[in-house]
């Protein structure tokens with residue numbers, strides 16, 4: 001069997017490792033367009049439950065990554081300067097670069113070397129492989145090689161992904177208002193020295209604030225002013241922190257011929273539920289299981305992969321869509337008082353009803 005994996009993000013790296021571990025004799029190539037240590041963004045979070053899949057399926061990887069993670073048990077929602085703590089909803093976080101380094105180290109220890117700075121862009125690059133895996137992210141080139149029934153719907157809010165040296169205690173959602181409009185920051189520590197700081201606003205605020213005419217540094221300075229109380233004198237740090245609209249990627253077909261989509265290439269899940277990386281890794285586990293069960297029969301294996309995985313993915317994506325929908329209207333929710341606002345926030349994905357919340361977050365509900 002000859003397998004080509006395009007993209008060495010979480011999906012591609014983890015899939016390559018699982019394949020090499022399960023089928024040591026298969027020939028495997030993994031290519032990545034960027035240099036070894038380049039990545040975008042700062043940290044990523046995993047919900048407590050999100051890490052359970054890894055503990056259960058792959059204790060080695062779980063034990064490899066969890067010591068490098070920051071963990072906490074509460075969420076804080078700050079509105080009108082009032083912090084409301086929602087207890088009992090735990091998360092772990094890790095720097096994206098650190099996470100990729102760990103996955104890479106684990107893969108390279110199996111003897112696979114990643115072909116860095118190699119960008120595939122021609123159909124003939126794919127020839128000679130029994131299976132081609134598109135793990136090339138939301139802007140996947142491989143998706144353009146066949147009709148996957150792809151739709152890409154950009155959300156109207158804008159965001160920029162920064163870091164900061166201020167180390168926050170919990171995952172915090174801070175909402176503020178100024179003369180231009182309404183702003184939100186998703187912030188949490190992802191290492192003992194650094195936090196992630198995703199700055200977001202609605203399209204009308206973005207236009208009124210004049211971000212279109214600002215460069216990356218201008219945006220960063222503006223954001224530091226808006227969130228001066230939150231940052232308490234700390235600076236923001238940028239890393240390709242340009243304004244983006246989150247793309248909702250969906251595909252009617254997950255495979256065409258011998259090409260299969262996994263991770264963000266297959267679908268994105270809004271970052272506000274912190275599940276994109278976990279979904280990408282679960283795709284890898286499911287694909288390797290399907291290959292194990294169906295041997296070298298690629299069409300059968302890809303059909304089985306989609307049949308098992310699609311219902312699970314669609315459930316999570318529905319929750320991500322509901323959460324994204326709440327953010328698309330956050331200026332309207334900001335008319336609520338802080339505690340009601342936090343209540344609206346925590347119910348946004350439709351997955352936590354009041355009874356369930358009473359069990360998970362007794363102090364918050366009692367308050």
Ligand SMILES: Cc1cc2nc3c(=O)[nH]c(=O)nc-3n(C[C@H](O)[C@H](O)[C@H](O)COP(=O)(O)OP(=O)(O)OC[C@H]3O[C@@H](n4cnc5c(N)ncnc54)[C@H](O)[C@@H]3O)c2cc1C
Pocket residue numbers: 006007008009010011012031032033034041043044045046118119120121135136137138140141159161198262263264265269271274275276277278280
């Ligand atoms: C602001 C923001 C915050 C987020 N926060 C979280 C979070 O807290 N928790 C979470 O779980 N997820 C989060 N995510 C989502 C997460 O980043 C993605 O779901 C995850 O990275 C998907 O992994 P992937 O491997 O499928 O794609 P990617 O990470 O995008 O990797 C794709 C790789 O393919 C390479 N590539 C692309 N085209 C080619 C080509 N033609 N040839 C060779 N290589 C190519 C790219 O360089 C890249 O390295 C966030 C996303 C955003 C935008």
